[in-house]
Amino acid sequence: MSNNQHIRTRFAPSPTGFIHLGNIRSALYPWAFARAKQGTFILRIEDTDLERSSQAAVDVIVEGMKWLGLDHDEGPFFQMQRMERYKEVLRQMLEAGLAYHCYMSTTELDALRERQMAAKQKPRYDGTWRPEPGKTLPPVPAGVQPVVRFRNPIGGSVVWEDKVKGRIEFSNDELDDLVIARPDGTPTYNFCVVVDDIDMRITHVIRGDDHVNNTPRQINIFRALGQEPPVYAHLPTVLNEQGEKMSKRNGAKPVTQYRDEGFLADAVVNYLARLGWSHGDDEIFSREQFLQWFDLDHLGKSAGQYDEAKLRWVNAQHMKMTSDTVLASLVQVQLDKRGITAPVDQRLAGMCGLFKDRCSTTVELADWLAMYFVATSPSDEDRAAHVTDAVKPAIAALADRLAHADWNKAAISQAIKDTIAEHKLKMPQLAVPVRVLVCGRAQTPSIDAVLELFSRDEVVTRLRSA
Known part of the structure; x- marks a missing residue:
């Protein structure tokens, strides 16, 4: 990467269910990298799974990112709106001999796989319909719509330096000729991703490590199209509290539920950032600090495990800072x-x-x-334990004093002290029953500060309910 290269990253979710914290971390890091490097962050919706994709899921993705402040500079782009572009590239690849039509039926493929497995071979397409010099292809069967397969290189390896995992190498002989268009002409995922990343000039792909096995196929398509692939960083999985991969099936919550449960966006960003990246021992940091510090060199190599108690602690620290x-x-x-x-x-x-x-x-x-x-209703237990007959005269005296005192913390404090002195009590003997009657609970911050924020009439009325 040259120092003057303009960074372009993307988040490319599939709208097939709600977006949870494990998903959104794959948006956080490319967003942060683009912001840290004055680059461009793109939102792309990979909605080619028509059966499972929904507008409701798109809405939750956009809403969750908006709440967390992960603003995109371009998009959202939708793959279903780019079908003509994909078909144009498919035509070009067929014309250039980079791809070919394959008429092998599903039944024939299944039989081929069974034979290979019986022979203890890796199941893979055997290149029956791959054109080669001097090779005679089988006769085209009548009435069969072919798939389009990518002509994968034979021999050699696909190698890349992953920013998280280091050097990764796949032998081309392990990769068969990938289907890049189905019989009805619709393009497949690995092909669409490459065309999108080329057209959107993506420089860095930061995504989950469940995509590692797709990457060599995508790199080969990039190079067949005369393009250098982007830099890759494959993030380890986020695990739930039971150590399983975080997913809806395993009890993950939608991102927006954290907003509804009272978490702060900056705290969730802080917590998520630390689930797979570190800056020394810093645990609590602002969004601004995160963007100043973020780079791809300190991404963690091991899976991060979600811990709700830790998230609540991080949120509590941000509450104090807000x-x-x-x-x-x-x-x-x-x-x-x-x-x-x-x-x-x-x-x-x-x-x-x-x-x-x-x-x-x-x-x-x-x-x-x-x-x-x-209005508050103290529990019967608290009332019986603290609002005793012995203290009721002091409570009545305090109510009378507060009815005529200046309404500020100092004057309220003085009225309480005078009442304690008059009735020969200790502070807790009066303060606790006052809390119970006014606040409905026995524990609060300093009683004078708490009472000052009520109206005088409300405090006096609640005290006189003793």
Whole structure:
């Protein structure tokens, strides 16, 4: 790669199901590489599987990438809209002798494979219809629509320096002549990918290592078409918590579900980045730092394993780093789902600032802040344990003081101290029952800071409910 080469990367998902974290990591790294190198990031939808592809799946891909901030510069391009281009290249390859028609039926292929397996040979197409100098081809059977096969080189090897796996070599004798168009004329995956990568001038292909076996075939097609292949980086698999490949079948969640569960986009990007790449021992970093540091030289060679507890920890660190105003807008969405109306204002931002250190998601933060907007109901156990007859006179006295105090943290704190002194109590003996009555729980941050964010009337009414 020359230093002045303009980097062009792509994410090319198939819209055959929802996109999960394992999939989206294959978008994160090419996006980050393009951004780090001032390159171009392209979104391409590989939708040739008509039976399984759906618009709903496309929508989830686009929505998930938008939420995570993985913005594309070109696309989305759809392979089904490029059929004429593929057929044009197929015609050129047939005319140039780079491909040929094969009339071997499925039945004949199955019989060939059975014979090869019986002879302990690798099952592969035997080149029956491959034109060679001096070779007589079988007569063309009537009424049979042929497939188109790529004329794979004979002898030698396909070699590339993978940015993750190092040097990889396949013998051409291990690769048979790949079908690049079906009997109905529709092109196949490995062929379409090469035409797309040529037309879109892709310089770096960063994708899952389940594609390693496709790569030598694709490289041979690139070279047959007179093009040098891109740089490849094949990423190890992302495993779920049970050590299986992450998939919908194995319980993976759609990316958008993490948004709904209160995770921050920057935290998910941070966590995903560390599932297969590292920058020294840095665990928590901003998006800006990630893009400053990212390169292909520090991609991991072993599979990354998803750990929800670690993700929640990363998210908690990002919650602490996020401005209270930004959190307020995210918490408002969570409160709105519960039918709670909460304006995004300084008061809501102040609530977020007070409670965010105790939370790992915005859902947990909304759980705390709901008490400010709807009546609370302390549990019978908490009420019996803390709001005793012995402390009720002090609670009533505090309610009277707060009814006339200035409404700020210092004045509230003074009213509590005066009440404690008057009734000869210790701070927890009054503070805990006040928390139970006002907040519906026995544990909160500093009681004066918590009460200040309520309206005076609400606090006094809840205390007088004792």
